[in-house]
Amino acid sequence: MTATTSTASRAAEILSRPVTLNGLTVPNRIAMAPMTRMFSPGGVPGEDVQAYYSSRAAAGVGLIVTEGTYVGHDSAGQSDRVPRFHGEEQLAGWAKVAAAVHEAGGTIVPQLWHIGMVRKQGEAPYADAPAVGPSGIRVDGTEGTGRAMTRADLDEVIGAFADAAAEAERIGFDGVELHGAHGYLLDQFLWERTNRRTDAYGGDAVARTKFAAEIVAAVRERVAADFPVIFRYSQWKQEAYDARLAQDPQELEAILAPLAAAGVDAFHASTRRYWLPEFEGSDLNLAGWTKKLTGRPTITVGSVGLDGDFIRAFAGEGAALGDIDNLLDRMEREEFDMVAVGRALLQDPQWAAKVLGNRFDELKPYDPAALKSLSR
Numbered sequence: 001m002t003a004t005t006s007t008a009s010r011a012a013e014i015l016s017r018p019v020t021l022n023g024l025t026v027p028n029r030i031a032m033a034p035m036t037r038m039f040s041p042g043g044v045p046g047e048d049v050q051a052y053y054s055s056r057a058a059a060g061v062g063l064i065v066t067e068g069t070y071v072g073h074d075s076a077g078q079s080d081r082v083p084r085f086h087g088e089e090q091l092a093g094w095a096k097v098a099a100a101v102h103e104a105g106g107t108i109v110p111q112l113w114h115i116g117m118v119r120k121q122g123e124a125p126y127a128d129a130p131a132v133g134p135s136g137i138r139v140d141g142t143e144g145t146g147r148a149m150t151r152a153d154l155d156e157v158i159g160a161f162a163d164a165a166a167e168a169e170r171i172g173f174d175g176v177e178l179h180g181a182h183g184y185l186l187d188q189f190l191w192e193r194t195n196r197r198t199d200a201y202g203g204d205a206v207a208r209t210k211f212a213a214e215i216v217a218a219v220r221e222r223v224a225a226d227f228p229v230i231f232r233y234s235q236w237k238q239e240a241y242d243a244r245l246a247q248d249p250q251e252l253e254a255i256l257a258p259l260a261a262a263g264v265d266a267f268h269a270s271t272r273r274y275w276l277p278e279f280e281g282s283d284l285n286l287a288g289w290t291k292k293l294t295g296r297p298t299i300t301v302g303s304v305g306l307d308g309d310f311i312r313a314f315a316g317e318g319a320a321l322g323d324i325d326n327l328l329d330r331m332e333r334e335e336f337d338m339v340a341v342g343r344a345l346l347q348d349p350q351w352a353a354k355v356l357g358n359r360f361d362e363l364k365p366y367d368p369a370a371l372k373s374l375s376r
Helices: 005-015 047-058 088-103 151-170 185-190 210-222 249-262 286-294 325-332 343-347 351-356 368-372
Strands: 019-021 024-026 030-032 063-070 107-113 176-182 229-237 266-270 298-301 338-341
Touching: 005 325, 005 351, 030 351, 047 063, 047 088, 047 107, 063 088, 088 107, 107 151, 151 176, 151 210, 176 185, 176 210, 176 266, 185 210, 185 229, 210 229, 210 249, 249 286, 266 286, 286 298, 343 351, 343 368
Parallel strands: 030 063, 030 338, 063 107, 107 176, 176 229, 229 266, 266 298, 298 338
Antiparallel strands: 019 024
């Protein structure tokens, strides 16, 4: 990707500004997006994971959002190679990751994750654990092998997220991100197609948000008042790319307002292409609307610096370089506050340094071989 002198100077000026998320000052506007890598056998992040994140921080990424890491609930995940955020050995590994990122000059938050009805029966790390969700319904509309959550289940999961957040603060992380996107557990409650409950946790948008808001509130109670709580959400789901939580800004506000009131400090609005407007009649993308409706800082994401969305990567396809002029225009207008970069940072740990240092000619297209190793 080549860039004009104007673009290069704008990138350095706009993206290098510090930003504050509650009590955390992030040194610039670039975040590393959470991406599941499955290089943590036994759920324990090792030295290769430390190097993976700290190398990006050393090259100028201001905020590392880790890959999704399972909270301490047996049904939270379905792989023994995805890191966990509970257990003595697992947390000791994460403490070293946080320390390495800090030493490299960056800040870091773990993404706390429960996959809900996505879980398949018999999978590790806890083979006997059932899939659970708001109504026992998968994103594709089938019932699968799971079940609807009881009141006791709800309390256990709320406690698991709160415990994980408290541990994150204890072992030196700078905040937490709650994974409420892409058709996983919290998102299954938010979406009307997977949430068919008739109790206080189902019904209209406000009621469907109740469970996620209670998790936010429980987390907020367990951490310091200035400890940032970020909430990631999306319209789309892994098995339903055209899904929408909200058809218009009013519906979106009904979902976001209770989360903000419960204690969310910043929202991470996940889209596949950041440049697309979210609703008719406005150029604002999802992060832009989120900031407008809540007043909270927002993080945008979606094919930054690349031509083509990440869905193609699932099929083993690469992606050509794309320009970031549109991104800079939107940031200059303060449509959103930070940008999360995914595949471009998988391809090149030095991506931030190259963009901030007018080295656009050194950037390379995305090669799906980057998924096979942490060592790039």
